[in-house]
Amino acid sequence: MTAGILDLQGISRSYSTRQGLFGKKVPVHAVDEVSLSLKEGQTLALVGESGSGKSTTGRIALGLERPNSGYVLFRGTELPATDTPAWRRMRAQMQMIYQDPLAALDRRLSIIDQVREPLDIHDIGSASKRNNKALAMLDAVGLNASHATSLPYQLSGGQRQRAVLARALIMQPALLVCDEPVSALDVSIQAQVVNVLMDLQKELRLSLLFISHDLKVVRQVSQSMAVMYLGRIVEFGETHLLLSNPTHPYTKALVSAVPVAGRRTRERIILKGEPPNPAARPTGCAFHPRCAIARPECVSVCPTFSTLPDGRSVACHAVHTNPPTKEVGS
Template identity: 60%
Template sequence: MKAGGALLEAEGLVRRYAMRRGLLGRAVEVRAVDGVSLKLERGRTLGLVGESGCGKSTTGRLVLGMETPDAGRVSFDGAVMPQPGSAAWRAMRARMQMVFQDPLGALDRRLPIATQVGEPLEIHGIGARSERAARVETLLRAVGLRSDQGARYPHELSGGQRQRAVLARALATDPALLVCDEPISALDVSIQAQVMNLLVDLQEQFGTAMLFVSHDLRAVRQVSHRVAVMYLGRIVEEGEPDGVLHEPAHPYSRALVSAIPHPGRAGQRIVLQGDPPNPADRPSGCAFHPRCPVATSLCARETPALKARPDGRLVACHVAHGEVSAGQGHARQEAA
């Protein structure tokens, strides 16, 4: 392991899909991820937050090489990621693992838990056969499962226990990076808390860096050291979780924060008009401008770049950077 430097660096990632409308429709290009750069330090957690279709999950898959970017590059531990599918890439994948939302879908229903937790050890040829059983037991204990639960099948465990098993399997190869894609969304509230606590504990114990992909800002604050807010394939704001949550700079982050249901809320909620736009029909300029309450005519023309404010917060917004004073919202302006 090299000292210093980020563990994971992604630069200008782009992922396009071709989508056909109807049987004879013309294929249109959908930019699921449209120029995302991010950096993750060793042993830290970056929260990636946004609504469905914003490209946060695709970003997670791109940094693991589970999908090949159309542009941009990923480097891991100071080296450029090998061609996905190659032997070098497969060897590297032992050091970066993925945790999915639905643990039942991620586990093989026909194999007992312990066998599945031990599988990565076999695949990557880690340890002698005799040592593996002991390693599996250590892993099960680390995620809070009893060793007798290792003999059970996925359907015999509860949702929270299954997610623990998935985590144990992901940790088997002692990865430096875990990409967790909505790891708690399918769980009940009290179980969500258990898994969030577990993620924080495991990070402390193993020093694993995490990319925590979620739509839940509260959960992201709980587990992350930094947070990036995505909208329609781009990062629109990035900073410390408390800063972003308490003083969001981008109008979209503001709406997202204000939409968190919250007992005893003070003040007025910002309710955004309309739906998130279709990525196949990306608005001109700032993609958020049709829903933005402070959009100006500049916002409809020019795409704002993600730049640092004096206090270090990264934000992509003409108004937040003071390049133009707050408008009345583009839609209303047009109507007037």
């Protein structure tokens, strides 16, 4: 993976949890040796089931959490220590959009006050210029002056998410980490917010780390995609390749659940069992208890990445003996 605007190099993050009220503490590996690179002006989608470590990876990318090992580079510079002046300066160029817009907004402040707040914190421009810039940003995301004086509860879910987007963009960042930004919205509103985000990305040349479990949205917004399972990346490559011809058994199962207009219904791959407990991670390949093609080495040996001729990377012992040969659903 070549260097990009954002590079995650072997990052790992674990937490401690107690087994029972008086039990011993055991480690939970939320993120395990993840390496990713996001190119300038493009969108990298990070997908997987709930609990796979996607949101933790996003927080580490912004320096909101420190990895136990590995490091994060933003435009070739390692993230400074959290809450230092250098970190605050860098964070002005890196913003986050959260899943729940109502929880991300202060319910006591008007929308324009919250959109203007980053400018106030960094003391950028005069008071009137800050206000005018906040109004212009609200207009850019499809909100008007009447929305500016509203409180968050007076707006719809889609309008609140537009307000969150305006606040994230007011500092003209280079990178947005979007953590399930449309999953809490109705389908029609999802499309509106996604279209606004894509238009602004082209206009401002934003780079996006787009965290989602919705592959239909991922297909629309991203150029590359990383599939995450139980804290590890199992497949990485161009989005159209992974969605049209997935290689890893887990990616195949995810893609099989996505309907595609104009095609006959593909056979749905039903994974057996539930995702393992991260505190009791299976040995070898973590996916082997649910995998239909698991072999003896999958139980004891953690697979390393192999690069296929089309450029994708896959961590699967079966990748050489079972290469992709045809498009899924064809």
